[in-house]
Amino acid sequence: MSGHCQPTAASAGVENADVRLALVGSPNAGKTTLFNALTGLRAKTGNYPGVTVSRYEGACEIDGRSVVIEDLPGSYSLDPISPDEQVLAEVLDELHTDSQTPQGLLVTLDATTLPRSLRMLAQVVRTGLPVCVVLTFTDELTRRQGALDESALGRALGVPVVSVTSGQRRDLIALKELMVRPESWARPAVPPPAAAAEVSSWITSVLTSAGYRLPETDARTRRVDAVLLHPLWGTLVFFAVMVAFFQVIFTVAAPFQSAIEEFFAWLGRLAGTHISNGLVRSFVADALLGGVGGVLVFLPQIVLLFLMISLLEGTGYMARAAFLMDRVMSKAGLEGRAFVALLSSVACAVPGIMATRTLPSARDRIATMMGAPLMTCSARLPVYILLIGLVVDPDAGWGPFSAQGAVMFGLYIGGALSAMAAAWVFSRLGRSKGPLLPFYMEIPPYRIPSARSVALSVVDAAKTFLRKVGKIILVTTIALWVLLNLPAQSVADLQKAGVDPSDDSAVSAYVIDHSYAADVGHAVEPVFEPLGFDWRINVGVIASLSAREVFVATLGQVAAAENPDNPQTALKSMTVADGPRQGEPLFTPGVVAALLAFFLFALQCMSTIGAMRRESGSWRWPAIAFGYMFVLAWTMAWISRQVVEALV
Amino acid sequence: MANPADELTPVLIPIHPEAVDGDGDTLRWAVPAATLGLVGVPSTVPAALQALLDERVLESVSIEPGAVRTTLATGQSWRDHGARVRAALQESLATPEQWTSSGPSSSADDLLRAVVRQVIDGEVGDYIRSHGGRVELIAVRDHDVEVELAGACAHCPASEFTLTRRIETGIRALYPALGRVTSRNGSEPHLSQRVLGWFPTRAG
Numbered sequence: 027m028s029g030h031c032q033p034t035a036a037s038a039g040v041e042n043a044d045v046r047l048a049l050v051g052s053p054n055a056g057k058t059t060l061f062n063a064l065t066g067l068r069a070k071t072g073n074y075p076g077v078t079v080s081r082y083e084g085a086c087e088i089d090g091r092s093v094v095i096e097d098l099p100g101s102y103s104l105d106p107i108s109p110d111e112q113v114l115a116e117v118l119d120e121l122h123t124d125s126q127t128p129q130g131l132l133v134t135l136d137a138t139t140l141p142r143s144l145r146m147l148a149q150v151v152r153t154g155l156p157v158c159v160v161l162t163f164t165d166e167l168t169r170r171q172g173a174l175d176e177s178a179l180g181r182a183l184g185v186p187v188v189s190v191t192s193g194q195r196r197d198l199i200a201l202k203e204l205m206v207r208p209e210s211w212a213r214p215a216v217p218p219p220a221a222a223a224e225v226s227s228w229i230t231s232v233l234t235s236a237g238y239r240l241p242e243t244d245a246r247t248r249r250v251d252a253v254l255l256h257p258l259w260g261t262l263v264f265f266a267v268m269v270a271f272f273q274v275i276f277t278v279a280a281p282f283q284s285a286i287e288e289f290f291a292w293l294g295r296l297a298g299t300h301i302s303n304g305l306v307r308s309f310v311a312d313a314l315l316g317g318v319g320g321v322l323v324f325l326p327q328i329v330l331l332f333l334m335i336s337l338l339e340g341t342g343y344m345a346r347a348a349f350l351m352d353r354v355m356s357k358a359g360l361e362g363r364a365f366v367a368l369l370s371s372v373a374c375a376v377p378g379i380m381a382t383r384t385l386p387s388a389r390d391r392i393a394t395m396m397g398a399p400l401m402t403c404s405a406r407l408p409v410y411i412l413l414i415g416l417v418v419d420p421d422a423g424w425g426p427f428s429a430q431g432a433v434m435f436g437l438y439i440g441g442a443l444s445a446m447a448a449a450w451v452f453s454r455l456g457r458s459k460g461p462l463l464p465f466y467m468e469i470p471p472y473r474i475p476s477a478r479s480v481a482l483s484v485v486d487a488a489k490t491f492l493r494k495v496g497k498i499i500l501v502t503t504i505a506l507w508v509l510l511n512l513p514a515q516s517v518a519d520l521q522k523a524g525v526d527p528s529d530d531s532a533v534s535a536y537v538i539d540h541s542y543a544a545d546v547g548h549a550v551e552p553v554f555e556p557l558g559f560d561w562r563i564n565v566g567v568i569a570s571l572s573a574r575e576v577f578v579a580t581l582g583q584v585a586a587a588e589n590p591d592n593p594q595t596a597l598k599s600m601t602v603a604d605g606p607r608q609g610e611p612l613f614t615p616g617v618v619a620a621l622l623a624f625f626l627f628a629l630q631c632m633s634t635i636g637a638m639r640r641e642s643g644s645w646r647w648p649a650i651a652f653g654y655m656f657v658l659a660w661t662m663a664w665i666s667r668q669v670v671e672a673l674v
Numbered sequence: 675m676a677n678p679a680d681e682l683t684p685v686l687i688p689i690h691p692e693a694v695d696g697d698g699d700t701l702r703w704a705v706p707a708a709t710l711g712l713v714g715v716p717s718t719v720p721a722a723l724q725a726l727l728d729e730r731v732l733e734s735v736s737i738e739p740g741a742v743r744t745t746l747a748t749g750q751s752w753r754d755h756g757a758r759v760r761a762a763l764q765e766s767l768a769t770p771e772q773w774t775s776s777g778p779s780s781s782a783d784d785l786l787r788a789v790v791r792q793v794i795d796g797e798v799g800d801y802i803r804s805h806g807g808r809v810e811l812i813a814v815r816d817h818d819v820e821v822e823l824a825g826a827c828a829h830c831p832a833s834e835f836t837l838t839r840r841i842e843t844g845i846r847a848l849y850p851a852l853g854r855v856t857s858r859n860g861s862e863p864h865l866s867q868r869v870l871g872w873f874p875t876r877a878g
Contacts (some may be wrong), residue, residue, distance in 0.1 A: 182692060182704070215693055215756065216760060227689060230688035231688035231704050234688065
């Protein structure tokens, strides 16, 4: 048996594959692990026609035949309630011609939760397509004193049953043999029943025949959960975990960050000494190294953030956090599933908004979508770190807790509370109350996260971040550099203005102050003046509408132009260029507080707006979100400035 | 987690069909042990099932321990009638007193005898045979079973285990009223066997 897999882009070809299979299973049933194991992590993503449920396809070559596998959205049933389930129902429906019907279905069933998952299997088998059951977590079933006779299960179900544990290669051999010939799979003479009572009868009978014994709750899991799911202790632990979370982001990342900083400073010095052309030098040193480099410095934090999120997810703590927060969410008029969407938004609002698809009610979907962008996403992280660094002493703190970490924690809490408040308001506004649908959430046993999946999610996050830096941020930075350095000033102009043409710093400061970007910054001054922003911050804020990190890149460019050796000091000592506060320090605690508040509330992210447009189906909701968040951001920034200035 | 729909609908007797090797017209419906107190071909069945026999949808119905076999009449298909057979069987199992047998094999002992044969011929017997042993049914009497262990089993120190753990469990699953299982050459277990018995087993 030879079976090797390859990416779809290769000769196999998705359209003219020999065999076309689809993976079906409930969430957490190991479907994606199996998909990755079969297709070698190289999936092609796309969308289903009409909806934006992502579609994953991978190819695999077995015995010279190409097999295409489609990873269908995870679902607990085929009843088309949510968009995810709708897609599933349509793909499995041979009469539905929009989507290509697979020749066979691989159904992953978590052996530890068989009584529930057989309900969906009954529906899947009833579609009439050939079905092969892939049992997962059989090792865990045995470990937790459960029992199951796989061959008896196969006889009772009337379909082939193979067991695959965590996508291990040796388990895949039997599966791959079956995969090439779905037409030969056994099919039950009489399909499972449809009526609820008959299905229950069928499930009980099948499980009895298969000698199924439910696994015991893991004793350790039970003891740990007695504390972690406790209304009081559990909530305290949750907050302690979150505090530690943000402390780690600051303290552990620091050495890596300074190493990257030093590297870019070294590159900057290199550029300064080796590039003779002034314009090229300015482009390389200010735009590329100052701007893009300034954002890259935050790579360690992004990596740490995702490392910790994937650890929390992998150990099973995240599901508990969602369970604890379900109570809080119900106060906001939402269900626990909405918390999962909001929690994903801590990484990025885009997957958070996409996660709203699991919400069956349109009202809840919109309400969650309106709140999700307020969660502190990873793009805000560089901005927050930069701004906090400007006013909070890195050495200040209480014992092991740094003041910087505490401020950061406060910002995350602030984001979460406002996200929930926004969701509450929007769920109140959309009055039509649909039927209350049951909320299923799996509380998995505590597991040691697999190094492979943790590494995968960290590498993925780093790649996405670098791609973003390489595309949106690089392009915006270059555009900004052009706007900041044009029009070019002649020597005569400089002399007329009283600037010494041989003093590089003075010249670049003068050029920037009289650039097109400065004109734009000045033009919007009336809007931001009450917040204490000068034209340079304004340019940064406007540029950050494309992506929040660009704000850091902009300030980096401006600072690098003034003091290429130490942009951080240049930022700290920056003074207000003109207006009534001319000559005073620019980044006062009040202004920084206003900026932090502004970034907390404003919707400065084109990707989020795009995702909202796709998920809600019109420009109406993104427009409303952008509008309300801008007004909120401005107001909160103004209040923050007043409060901080009154206190300091 | 309970599905609200489950609470409103009546609980039905758990059944499911299994294919019979080499006979596509026959389905073996697993039914809970001791639902029907008889084995063999029943002389009367409840109306729902009888209707299928009368309409020549089904050729025959027979009962074995833990299962009911239904065989299609010629020219019929499971695709057309599967759901109806299921519903009729489900309904008929709710009234076990309407299944009767006029033939000689209608006593409880006969049922128990059929159960023991099925266990000996099935997986448990396969296991014993794979170890070079042989089991034979000697007698059934008032829910008690006597068997003879022969071949490699006769003097095997583990035979007592094999008896209690495997045969008895197998029989009891299909005949819950089972009393004791004894073997003809069975004696008081050796000390070593009793010591072994203190250890937990997976089945326990």
